Amino acid sequence: MSTVLPSAIPRLAHPPVTLRAFELRDAPLIASVADDPLIPLITTVPASGTDRDVAAYLDRQHDRLAQGAGYSFAVADHDTDDAVGQIGLWTSTVSTGRASTGYWIAPQFRRRGYARAALRCLTNWAMGLDAVARLELYVEPWNEGSWRAAEACGYAREGLLRSWQQVGDERKDMYVYSVISQASGPRIARTPS
Template sequence: MRTRFCNGYRSTMPEISIPRPPLTDGVVTLRLWRAADVPQRLAGYTDPQFERFSLPSAGELTEARVRAQLEHDERERLLGTKVGLAIVDAADDDRVWGGCSLYDIDLEHRRAGVGYWLAAHARGRGAATRTVGLLAQWAFAGLGLARLELTCSPENIASQRVAERAGFVREGILRSHIRFGDERRDSVLFSLLPEDSRGTE
């Protein structure tokens, strides 16, 4: 595998190609983040539910930091470790519903993590399940992955239901899995394989 350098980083992983046309099911569309999305992305990051269940950020979140995140997203994609996408209304792709990603991509072992978040106005309409389904189809058919993992807080019942609706299988509890603020937090682990009931839809 060819060694590449991206902004000073050494990588032997191939960059991840963005699906074109963007992934969509006619209700939600998953596309690259745009500079114009920064205010909506910042609003999502400062939503109380996002702050409760997602990894806390060090320091105050500002539009400048969110703009910097766009560059970080692209750097990770070029390094082949993560693809971050905006979840938007399929009828109006300027209206951001949230964000999603395949992260910790390991092409050697053909696995990755699945992450997502939704803005308050997009919740309760099945957008998260649709998003996870689109990511899974692309991960298996487009990237050739053999395993997806989804983790969430044991208190995040909504995300656990999303995982189950998307066909993921609950595997158990990862004790003291991540640092969260000044404490450590357990995570519920779910997985999806191509042969699982909805993994190939």
């Protein structure tokens, strides 16, 4: 299996979203979620929302690929190209054929189909890469919107990982979801689009 991955962040379109590299003009979006009760706890979004911390966040997103961590995409509205969230393809374990994904959509843009479209777009792209045989996603059980988006995009729930991840001051259980590349063997049943 080839572990060669694209050396640049592509621009991917799947209306109503476009996935693209973060830009300086996305700073107001990052600042707008700094006081969200969850996003700064489970991501590297700064809880301060200061110009300096937001700029550092944007710099980190550009460095992810060079550091071998993966691809951090701004989720943008397809028509306006304004950022509404973030999604990543995390490739630190890609030498084993596995990668993972995670995403967030700013509260003011939720319930518009952005998360589902972004996840479908990223999944289709990732499953087309020779290096990715399995794509995983971890979701807290209470986050029904997120796991419903995963299921709608063909991810199968494999189980509950107890005390899987530190979130704030607590260890949290996570559902584990995955999709499997057709080239890697039997495919997990996909939910129709």
